[in-house]
Amino acid sequence: EIVLTQSPDTLSLSPGERATLSCRASQSVSSSYLAWYQQKPGQAPRLLIYGASSRTTGIPDRFSGSGSGTDFTLTISRLEPEDFAVYYCQQYDGSPITFGQGTRLEIK
Amino acid sequence: VQLVESGGGLVKPGGSLRLSCAASGFTFSDHYMSWIRQAPGKGLEWVSYISSSGTTIYYADSLKGRFTISRDNAKNSVYLQMNSLRAEDTAVYYCVRGGGPMFDPWGRGTLVTVSS
Helix, strand or coil: CCCEEEECCEEEECCCCCEEEEEEEEEEECHHHEEEEEECCCCCCEEEEECCCEECCCCCCCEEEEEEEEEEEEEECCCCHHHCCEEEEEECCCCCCEECCCEEEEEC | CEEEEECCEEECCCCCEEEEEEEECCCHHHCCEEEEEECCCCCEEEEEEECCCCCCEEECHHHCCCEEEEEECCCCEEEEEECCCCHHHCEEEEEEECCCCCCCCECCCEEEEECC
């Protein structure tokens, strides 16, 4: 099983700041099979990024994904109030499909 | 595109439930479908997926033998039959379009509570 470890567990930032969220895999993951999701309280997750760096339809360009191999990053260039949420990475390269434990992005 | 789950509720340990998911707004028969769950206050756990034709099915290892996924393309629906339920199966169960490279969109979820 590929274990995804996200860091930090909690990130405290202010609106307007840049957020950098990390996702590290226990073994190499094809970039094609790494996705990022955002979940707000009481809501279902929604897809932000697939293929490590492709934004899905409707996601603002302040969200960007990068990385390869075992290290992937989600960057939010300038935080808006609505961006404070929990973020999960997910891989499909190995069975079973696994998610990271999540990073909570909170307002400082 | 919309996914609407139903069938959740309170069940005793050892009991069974059948979750349903009604899809609309896209060509259902073209897509893999999955179930993903989230225990209260916890992260996301993939449960199962089924191919567009229903011929390919995978389950999380921890669930094998207890859960069965199926679909009816004529009814634009996917199902999850859950047997021998345990307290640790308590979670919100999401119906999701996709089989792995990406999951999009997600339904609003249905809560399953296993408790005596």
